Each structure stands twice: as C-alpha cells, then as structure tokens.
Amino acid sequence: MHMADALLSPAVGTTMCAISASINVLAVNKIKREELCEKKIPIMAVLGAFVFATQMINFAIPGTGSSGHIGGGILLAALIGAFPALLSISAVLIIQCLFFADGGLLAIGCNIFNLGVIPCLVVYPLVFRSLVCKSTTTGRITFATIASAVIALQLGAFCVVLETLFSGITSLPFATFTLLMQPIHLAIGIVEGIVTAAILCFVYKFRPEILESTIQRATINKSIQTKWTLVILACATLLLGGIASLFVSSAPDGLEWAIWKTTGVTELEANGKVSEVATAIQDSTTIMPDYNFREPGEGKAGKPLAGLLGGTMTLFLAGACAYTISAIKKRGRKKQTAC
Amino acid sequence: MLISKIHELYGLEQLSSGDTCVHRLNPTAKLITTIAFILTVVSFNRYAIGSLIPFVFFPTILMALSDTPYLLLFKRFLIALPFCIFAGIANIVFDSGVATSLYGIDISYGTISFIAILLRAYLCVMSVMILISVTPLSEITNSLRCLRMPNLFVVIFEMVYRYFAVILDEANSMYVAYSLRSCRRRGIKMNDMGSFIGQLLLRSFDRAERVYSAMKCRGYAVGISSRKTKNWRWPDIAFCVTCCLAFVTLRVFNIKISFFY
Amino acid sequence: MLNIHDLTLIYPDGTRAIDSLSFALGKNENIALIGENGAGKTSLLLALAGVIEPTSGSIEINGLSFTKKKLNEVRKQIGFVFQNPDDQLFMPLIYDDVAFGCRNLGMDECEIETIVDETLAKLNIGHLAKRSSLKLSGGEKRMASIATVLAMSPSVLLFDEPTAYLDPKAKRALVQALNNLEHPKIIATHDMPFATQVCNRIIVIQNGKIMKDGDLSLLTSEELLKKYGL
Numbered sequence: 112m113h114m115a116d117a118l119l120s121p122a123v124g125t126t127m128c129a130i131s132a133s134i135n136v137l138a139v140n141k142i143k144r145e146e147l148c149e150k151k152i153p154i155m156a157v158l159g160a161f162v163f164a165t166q167m168i169n170f171a172i173p174g175t176g177s178s179g180h181i182g183g184g185i186l187l188a189a190l191i192g193a194f195p196a197l198l199s200i201s202a203v204l205i206i207q208c209l210f211f212a213d214g215g216l217l218a219i220g221c222n223i224f225n226l227g228v229i230p231c232l233v234v235y236p237l238v239f240r241s242l243v244c245k246s247t248t249t250g251r252i253t254f255a256t257i258a259s260a261v262i263a264l265q266l267g268a269f270c271v272v273l274e275t276l277f278s279g280i281t282s283l284p285f286a287t288f289t290l291l292m293q294p295i296h297l298a299i300g301i302v303e304g305i306v307t308a309a310i311l312c313f314v315y316k317f318r319p320e321i322l323e324s325t326i327q328r329a330t331i332n333k334s335i336q337t338k339w340t341l342v343i344l345a346c347a348t349l350l351l352g353g354i355a356s357l358f359v360s361s362a363p364d365g366l367e368w369a370i371w372k373t374t375g376v377t378e379l380e381a382n383g384k385v386s387e388v389a390t391a392i393q394d395s396t397t398i399m400p401d402y403n404f405r406e407p408g409e410g411k412a413g414k415p416l417a418g419l420l421g422g423t424m425t426l427f428l429a430g431a432c433a434y435t436i437s438a439i440k441k442r443g444r445k446k447q448t449a450c
Numbered sequence: 451m452l453i454s455k456i457h458e459l460y461g462l463e464q465l466s467s468g469d470t471c472v473h474r475l476n477p478t479a480k481l482i483t484t485i486a487f488i489l490t491v492v493s494f495n496r497y498a499i500g501s502l503i504p505f506v507f508f509p510t511i512l513m514a515l516s517d518t519p520y521l522l523l524f525k526r527f528l529i530a531l532p533f534c535i536f537a538g539i540a541n542i543v544f545d546s547g548v549a550t551s552l553y554g555i556d557i558s559y560g561t562i563s564f565i566a567i568l569l570r571a572y573l574c575v576m577s578v579m580i581l582i583s584v585t586p587l588s589e590i591t592n593s594l595r596c597l598r599m600p601n602l603f604v605v606i607f608e609m610v611y612r613y614f615a616v617i618l619d620e621a622n623s624m625y626v627a628y629s630l631r632s633c634r635r636r637g638i639k640m641n642d643m644g645s646f647i648g649q650l651l652l653r654s655f656d657r658a659e660r661v662y663s664a665m666k667c668r669g670y671a672v673g674i675s676s677r678k679t680k681n682w683r684w685p686d687i688a689f690c691v692t693c694c695l696a697f698v699t700l701r702v703f704n705i706k707i708s709f710f711y
Numbered sequence: 712m713l714n715i716h717d718l719t720l721i722y723p724d725g726t727r728a729i730d731s732l733s734f735a736l737g738k739n740e741n742i743a744l745i746g747e748n749g750a751g752k753t754s755l756l757l758a759l760a761g762v763i764e765p766t767s768g769s770i771e772i773n774g775l776s777f778t779k780k781k782l783n784e785v786r787k788q789i790g791f792v793f794q795n796p797d798d799q800l801f802m803p804l805i806y807d808d809v810a811f812g813c814r815n816l817g818m819d820e821c822e823i824e825t826i827v828d829e830t831l832a833k834l835n836i837g838h839l840a841k842r843s844s845l846k847l848s849g850g851e852k853r854m855a856s857i858a859t860v861l862a863m864s865p866s867v868l869l870f871d872e873p874t875a876y877l878d879p880k881a882k883r884a885l886v887q888a889l890n891n892l893e894h895p896k897i898i899a900t901h902d903m904p905f906a907t908q909v910c911n912r913i914i915v916i917q918n919g920k921i922m923k924d925g926d927l928s929l930l931t932s933e934e935l936l937k938k939y940g941l
Contacts, residue, residue, distance in 0.1 A: 116574035117534050117567050121493045139600040149670055150662050152602065153801070156609030157617070157658035158651075163610065164618040165647050167455050168625060168638065181647075190651075202607040206614070209582050209590075210459055212526040212575045217488050280496045280567060281537045282545040282560065302640075309644025310651060318652060422503050429506045433514035440517065456845075463843060587843075588803040608803050615845045616797050660798040663762040667791045668812035668863060669783055 112182075112264075112296070113207070113222055114271060116215030120278040127274065128220030134228055135201055138194040151195055158187060159199030163206065184230025185259050186307045189239060190314070192325050193231045200227035225270045230263035238262055243326055252315060252322075253308040260304030261297065268296035453622050456615050465518060465583040472516035476686035477589040478596055483693045484581045490697040491573045496541075496563040502570065504700055508693070509576040516584045523579040527572055534571045538564035587611060589680070613657070621650055712736055712895055713759070713867050718768035720751075720758055720919070728754035730919035731768070736867065736895050743906035743913050744899040747940030751919040752899035753794070756869045759897070760791035773866060787816070790860035790894075794871040796852035800844035805831075805855050808844065812863040830862045834888055850881025854888065861892075870898040874905050901941075903930050915939050 116124070142148055162183035183203075187196035201223045207213040214222045242255035272288050275281055281288070315322050466473070472480075487508055494501050513520060542560035582590075591604050628638060628646065638646055713736040720729040728751045736742060744752050757763045759770060761782050770777045772788050793799045802808040806827055813823045831837045836854045839847065847855065853873065860868065873889075874882055886908045889896065900906055906913065907927055915923040917939050923929055930936070 113533070115530055115534055115571055116488055116492055117571035118537050119492055121489050124492065125489075135603065136600060139602050143602060149665075152605060153609065153661040153665060154655070154658040156606045156801075157613050157654050157661060159606065159610040160613035160617050161651060161654040163614050164621050165650065167618060168621060168647070198603060198606055199610070202603070202610040205607060206611055209578060210462055212530040212579060215488070215530075215574050216485065216578050217492060217574070275537070280563070280570075281540055282563070283537070283540040284544065287544075288540075306640065306643045306647070309640075310648045313644045313648030314651060317648070318655070321655065422499065425503045426506060429510040432507065433510045436511065436514035437517070440514075460846065463845070467841070586803070588807060591803065609801050612801050612803065612844065657798065660793060660795070661801055663757065663760075664791075664793055664799045665801070665811075666762060667760050667786055667789075668859065669786060669815035670811075 112226065112267060112271060113204075113214035114218040114225070114274065116217045118275050118278060118280045119215070119218050119221065120280065121217070123274055123278045124217035124220060126220075127224055128217070131201070131220040131223040131228065134232070135198065135223070138197050141194050142198070151191070154191060155195045155199045156202070158191060159203050162187060162199065163203045181303050181306055181310075182226060182230070182260075182264070184226055185235060185239065185256060185263055185304075186310060188231045188235035189256070189311055190321060190325060192328060193235050196235075197227050197231040200231065221270070221274050225267040225274075229266045229270065230259070234259045234263040234266065240326065247315075247323060247326060249312050249315060252311050256308035256311055257301065257304030260307055261300035264296045264300035264303065265293060268292045453619075456618055456622075459615065461522060462579070462583045463587070465522075466586045468517060468584070470516045470584075471685075472512055472584045474685075475584075475689055476593075476680050476682050477585045478593040479682070479686040479690040480581055480585055481590065481593055481597075483690050484577050486694045486697055487577050488574050490701050491570055491577075493701065494566075494570075496566055497559065499562060499566045499569060501700070502566060502573065505573050505697075509573065509580055512580050512584070513576075516580070518580060518583050523576060523583065526579050527575045530571060530575045531568075534567050538567040541567070592680075609661075613661075616657075617650070617654055620653060624650065712738055712773060713897075714769075714771040715759070716769045716771075718755075718758065718770065719766050720754055720763065721766045728919050729758065729765070732916070732919065732921055733768075734914065734921065734924065736897065738895060739893075740912050741889075741896045741898065741910040743910035744897055744916065745901070745903075745906065745913060745941060746916040746922075750916050750940075752916065753871055754919075755916070756791065756871050756897065756899055759869055760789050761786050762791070787863060788866045789869060790863060790865035790867070791869045792857055792860055792871065792873060794875055796849075796856040796876075797844075799856040799859055800852065803843055804840070805836075805842055805844055805847075805858075806840040808855065809840075809858050809862045812859065816863065826862055830858045833861070833891075834858050835884075848881070849876040850878065850884060853877060853881065853885060857888070866894065868892065868894045868896045870896060870900075872900060873898060874900060874902045903936075906930065915941075 142151060145151070162181075165181055166183065184196065184200055187199055190196075191199075204214065204222050204226060205219060208216060208219050208222070239255045239259040242258065243251055269289070269292070272285070272292050276283075276285055276288065283291075311322065487505070491502065491505055512518075513523070541563045542558065545560035545563060546558045548556045548558055587608070591608050594604050594607075595601060624646065625638070628642070632639070715735065716733050718729055718732045719727070721727050730751075732755070744755065746752055754763070758765050761777060772785060775781060775785060775788070777785055800808045802811060809827045809830060810823045813826055818826070827840065828837065831840055834854050834857060836851065836858065839851060839855060844852065844855065853876070857873075873885060877885060882905065886905065889898075889909050896909075898906070898910060907930060911927065913923070913925060913927060913929045914921055915929065922939055923935070
C-alpha cells in the first residue's frame with residue numbers, strides 16, 4: 112500500500128506532504144507539553160523499530176498459500192496513544208522510503224497520511240477507543256481491534272485511490288480502481304485485525320497496565336482529542352476537495368495544463384521572447400513530442416522510430432559517460448597505488 | 451530470511467562511508483537537489499518519455515562519480531516496482547487508443563504511458579537510493595535539523611533506525627527457534643502470531659525502559675540539539691545550483707531527445 | 712566517596728529487591744558485587760545510578776546526598792555501564808553516542824570534540840568514532856559503552872556484568888582498560904577470575920542483603936560460595 116513517486120503529480124505530492132508535516136508538528140508540540148515526555152521518546156523509538164521489524168516477519172494466512180504482515184498503526188496507537196504512535200509510524204515510513212525504496216520521497220506525505228494519520232488520529236479515537244473505554248475485556252479488545260484495523264485499511268486504500276486519481280498518471284476509471292482496491296484491502300484488513308488483536312490480548316494478559324494506562328489517559332483527554340480529530344478531518348477534506356475540484360473536471364491531460372497555469376507558463380501558446388526562444392529550441396530538438404502522438408498526420412511512422420533510436424542513443428551516451436568516469440577514476444587510483 | 455534485511459540496511463550504510471567528491475558534498479545540498487530532481491521528473495505528463503530520457507544522466511553520472519555499484523541499487527528499484535506495474539498495465543488496458551505505429555505495429559497511448567511510468571519510477575527510486583548511498587544517516591539527520599525539523603522527531607527517527615537492527619536480530623533468533631521446531635513450514639501460524647509478536651513486543655518495552663535509563667543516566671532532557679554541521683562551501687553551492695538550473699531548463703524548455711529530426 | 716546507609720528497595724509488586732543494606736566505597740577500592748541470579752545486584756546498581764528511587768535509606772556521594780532536586784548533579788558523578796551495550800548506544804555514530812552526555816551538559820561542540828577524542832584514545836578505540844554501533848563486535852561495543860560514560864568524567868563507575876558477550880581476548884582487553892582507570896568501581900559479575908583480576912574487595916549479596924564483605928580470599932573458599940548459590 113506504499114505509494115510510489117512515479118504515480119504522483121507534484122501538486123498532490125506536495126499538498127499531502129504539507130498536510131502530513133503540519134499534523135506531525137502538531138503531534139510533536141502536543142507530546143512536548145505532556146508530562147514524562149522524555150520517557151516517551153525511547154518508547155516511541157523502540158516500538159517504531161519493533162513495528163518495522165515485525166513487518167519483516169511474514170505470517171501464513173490459513174487456507175491460502177500466501178502470507179501477509181501487520182501495518183502497525185492501530186497496534187501502536189492502542190499501546191502508546193494516538194500522537195506518539197503517529198510519530199513512530201512516520202519515522203518508520205521515512206526509513207522504509209529511504210533505505211528500502213518502499214514508497215517515494217515525494218509520496219512520503221501521502222504514505223504518512225494513509226498509514227499513519229488515518230489509523231492513529233482518525234480511526235483509533237473514533238472507533239477503537241469508543242468501543243473499549245467503557246469496559247476493557249479481551250472480547251471487547253478483539254472486536255474493537257478487528258473493526259478498527261478493517262476501517263483504517265479501507266479508508267487508507269480509498270485515500271490511495273483518490274491520491275492516485277487526482278495525480279492523473281493512471282487511466283484507471285474511478286469505479287474500477289475502487290472496486291479493485293477495497294476488497295483486496297478488506298481481506299488484508301481482517302487478517303491484520305486478527306493478528307493485531309491477538310498481540311493486544313497477549314499484552315493485556317501479561318502486562319495489563321500498559322493498555323489500561325493508555326486507554327485511561329485517552330479517556331481523560333477524550334474531549335480534546337476528538338476536537339483535534341475533527342479539525343484534522345475537516346482540513347484534510349477541504350484540501351482534498353480543493354485538489355479534486357481543480358483536477359477532476361479537467362481529466363488527466365488537463366493536469367499538466369493546470370500546473371503550467373499555476374506556475375504562469377504555458378507550454379505552446381506562450382508569447383514573449385523567452386517562450387519564442389523556447390519554442391524554437393523545442394522545435395529543433397523534438398523528435399518524440401508527446402503531444403504529437405495525439406495528432407494524426409505526417410511522419411507517423413518515422414517519428415516513433417527516430418524517437419526510439421534517439422532514446423537508445425541517449426541511454427547509451429549516459430552509460431558511456433558513467434563508464435568513462437569510472438575508467439578515469441580507476442586509472443587515477445592505480446597511479447596512486449603505483450606511486 | 452530476516453537477517454538479510456539487516457544486511458540490506460547495512461549495504462547502503464557501508465557505501466555511505468566512502469570518500470569521493472559526491473560523498474564530500476554538503477548533505478543539505480544533496481537533499482535539496484534530489485527533491486528538485488524528483489519534483490521535476492514527476493511534473494511531466496504521462497506520455498512524456500522523450501522529455502524524461504535526458505534525466506537519466508543525473509543518477510548515472512552521480513553513481514559513476516561516487517563509485518556506487520549499479521546492481522545493488524537496481525535491485526532496490528525492482529522491489530519498488532509492483533504497484534507501478536499494476537498501474538501501468540491498467541493504463542495499457544484502459545488507454546488503448548492508437549498513438550502511432552512502428553513498422554505496422556500499433557503502439558497505444560497506454561503502452562507509452564506504461565513505459566513512462568517505469569521510467570519515472572526508475573528515476574525517482576534511483577535518485578533517492580543514490581542520496582542514501584552517498585550520505586551517512588547522521589549527516590542526513592543533521593541536515594534535517596538544519597531544515598528546522600523538530601529535534602524530538604529527528605531523535606526518534608535516529609533511534610528507530612538504530613533499534614530496527616537490534617530488534618530484528620532478536621526477532622530473527624526467535625524466528626529461527628520457531629521454525630526449527632515447526633517442521634520447516636514457512637512463516638508463522640496465525641495462532642502463534644499473537645504470542646510470538648507479543649513476546650517480542652514486551653521485550654521491546656523492557657528494552658525501551660533500559661534505554662530510557664541509560665539516557666537519563668547521561669542527563670537527557672528534551673530539546674537539546676547543538677550539533678556541528680558541515681558548512682556550505684563553493685562546490686556545494688555550485689552542485690546544487692547547477693543541477694537545479696539544469697532541471698528547470700530541461701523542464702521549461704521541455705528539451706526532448708533529438709538526433710535525427 | 713560513596714556511602715550507602717540502610718538502603719531498602721521494594722518494587723510495586725512487593726518484592727524486596729534490596730533489604731536494609733549499608734556499605735561504603737573508599738577512594739582506591741574496586742568492589743566486586745557477587746551473588747546468584749535475582750540476588751539484587753542490578754537493582755542495587757540502578758538505585759546507585761539514580762535510575763530507580765529507593766523506598767528508604769540514603770545514598771551519598773562526595774558529601775552530596777541523593778535527593779530529587781540534586782539528582783542531575785548526582786548522575787553526573789556516577790557512570791553506569793549497562794549489561795547490554797545495545798541499550799546504551801542509541802545514536803547513529805559512536806561519536807554521537809559518546810558526545811551525547813556532554814551535549815546534555817551544555818558544552819560547546821569544540822570542547823566536546825576534544826573530550827570525545829581523548830576518551831576514545833584512552834580506551835584505544837579512536838578508530839571507531841565514525842563507525843555505526845550496528846556493526847561493532849561485542850568487545851568493541853563494550854568499550855564504546857564505557858567511553859560514553861567516561862566522557863562525562865564521573866567520579867565513580869558502576870558496571871553490570873561487563874564480561875557478558877565477550878570472548879577471552881576482548882575480556883583481557885577489558886581487564887587492562889579497567890585497571891588503567893583510577894576511578895573507584897563497583898562491578899556486578901558472575902565471572903570470578905575476572906573479579907580477582909580487577910577488584911580488591913568482594914561483597915556477596917543474597918536476597919538483597921550483604922552476606923559477606925571482605926578481600927579476595929573470599930573467592931577461594933568453594934564451600935562458602937556454594938552456600939550463597941554461586
């Protein structure tokens with residue numbers, strides 16, 4: 112469910128980064144104000160590492176040959192509270208992106224939102240806590256965990272659909288994409304929920320104080336947290352709605368137009384000297400003009416062939432550059448050792 | 451095996467301790483350039499193969515300059531592929547209008563966008579992987595501090611990175627012990643998952659307590675962040691400005707490959 | 712230097728980890744704290760390091776008594792080396808780990824750099840400064856964790872099982888390093904040969920009480936050791 116940079120547009124990517132960053136800053140400030148803040152730091156960090164490590168452990172899904180792993184948002188929120196859990200998950204997602212190419216650098220905002228903000232700040236307070244706070248029993252924990260895991264994953268998957276569609280890189284129609292994503296993630300969510308419930312019940316059995324204290328603290332702060340949840344939800348909806356109204360009407364191809372419009376440059380019909388020069392350069396350099404694909408007419412067969420050749424040549428040139436640099440470096444090193 | 455994941459993490463860490471002109475650059479300069487690169491690459495429309503190809507030079511030359519092994523990074527790229535391929539194939543199915551034809555073989559818009567998506571994925575993943583393999587984590591976190599990321603978050607980030615390996619090591623020995631007694635079945639049975647991970651979780655909790663004590667013994671308080679950071683020197687500014695200018699030029703003038711036209 | 716008087720520690724679940732324990736640590740003394748598993752060694756060290764608060768009794772270091780207000784000053788005086796170095800090395804680089812304590816004391820970076828370099832050189836691990844703790848061997852990790860504590864220039868050193876995870880060669884290096892440090896030390900250990908090489912006083916504890924307190928000759932009596940579960 113980690114989104115990659117390749118399927119994102121700059122507008123969606125940066126907007127989501129801004130949303131996630133501001134929510135994270137909010138979380139940092141909230142935690143800083145709490146008592147025993149410095150004690151929470153190692154707990155957040157080590158449990159973040161724990162979630163990261165457990166994601167590497169695959170468990171066998173009964174009846175199928177496949178395997179899955181846990182997401183961790185709900186698990187962490189139940190153990191250490193909503194805001195600390197968000198910070199842990201964010202740190203984990205950034206490391207996954209940097210070291211394992213799991214999700215992209217620009218997509219980090221989307222990923223933190225889908226896998227961190229939604230389970231920790233939306234589903235945990237609204238679903239998990241309201242189900243568990245009245246009385247804490249194993250049965251209730253199990254039910255609440257499965258319900259929240261499923262809901263969190265459904266919401267997350269739906270956000271992936273929205274973010275991808277607004278980016279306009281894919282041609283998947285909305286309905287098909289949703290119909291593909293939701294059922295798959297329903298199955299994953301149920302399995303994840305069951306496993307998370309088993310872990311939480313185990314913890315509840317052997318160290319009940321961990322769960323109880325978190326739930327208690329959450330109940331005390333309930334009014335405040337619900338307020339924040341609503342604020343976050345409202346902001347996110349507004350921003351997402353804003354992007355949606357900008358892009359949905361103008362279909363994928365309108366996207367680039369919209370970017371140029373907002374940056375104040377239009378690609379083809381611009382006036383002025385700069386753009387004249389630009390167009391001139393462009394005309395003389397273009398062999399595989401992407402817009403020309405849309406225009407039927409002259410040179411239909413010649414252009415793709417030339418493009419293919421040109422593309423291959425460029426790749427070769429890049430490779431040759433790299434090879435030359437390495438060769439020069441190697442020779443330099445040999446000289447050094449010889450000296 | 452789980453242990454291979456630790457090696458995956460170490461692999462890049464090891465590369466980042468090299469000493470080439472790319473390694474010596476200011477980490478903030480590298481970070482900014484990488485982000486600029488990704489933003490530019492991503493801003494092209496979905497059929498823009500021609501415009502994307504010139505960008506291949508950036509990762510390739512950086513890799514050559516920094517002695518980074520190509521295959522190691524390329525493997526990471528393959529890991530990142532599945533979702534992109536899924537979206538790309540969907541494009542082939544749903545965007546089937548014929549764009550052009552080559553020797554009588556029709557090429558659809560979907561195919562073009564499929565290739566473009568792969569190219570975008572390649573460029574984005576490679577640029578991030580190179581950033582990591584030429585910059586030690588401690589330098590990255592320092593530059594995050596320079597960029598005003600809250601210190602509390604950066605500390606958590608550093609510690610997650612540190613303890614990932616420790617906990618994974620613990621998980622690995624538990625996993626080996628489990629699979630030795632479970633007759634070579636792959637993975638862990640769902641029934642045992644709760645207590646398996648639960649055990650690991652409680653151990654992690656205990657470890658967190660001990661780490662907290664160790665920090666407290668050395669006088670830890672929130673909000674201390676004095677660090678020595680690398681200064682910006684001329685090569686750093688030159689690198690950052692040249693690359694960003696090149697990206698902007700390529701984008702604004704939309705230079706596409708052309709050798710025959 | 713370190714005076715412990717009538718110290719008692721009762722955990723919330725009712726276990727008496729330390730039971731009215733008193734002793735004093737002199738200037739040139741290296742105490743080996745021995746006792747069976749669960750005798751209260753680690754609890755005692757944690758209490759001495761100011762990590763857990765004793766239920767009753769008093770601890771005094773250089774005339775400074777342990778109170779909540781002065782806890783930070785007290786911690787500066789006591790260096791505690793944990794049993795598992797992984798608990799103590801939590802930064803990306805060894806350099807940052809050693810500098811961590813100094814940074815918390817509010818020193819400036821140039822000063823810290825000299826201190827870190829000196830400390831690492833003292834323990835012969837100067838080459839580890841720019842390495843990550845992920846990849847060190849057990850012996851190197853142990854030395855690094857000692858360096859993190861030494862950098863804060865404490866007046867007393869506490870060790871919890873310093874020989875755990877070490878091979879014979881690393882153990883010899885550790886013995887040499889510890890003998891080079893003139894700080895008074897309290898070392899909780901199960902390793903009797905190690906204790907004879909480093910310490911000059913033995914304290915045997917069982918169920919949180921001091922059973923025997925004397926010089927190295929205590930270790931030679933097999934019968935006595937068996938009696939206290941060793």
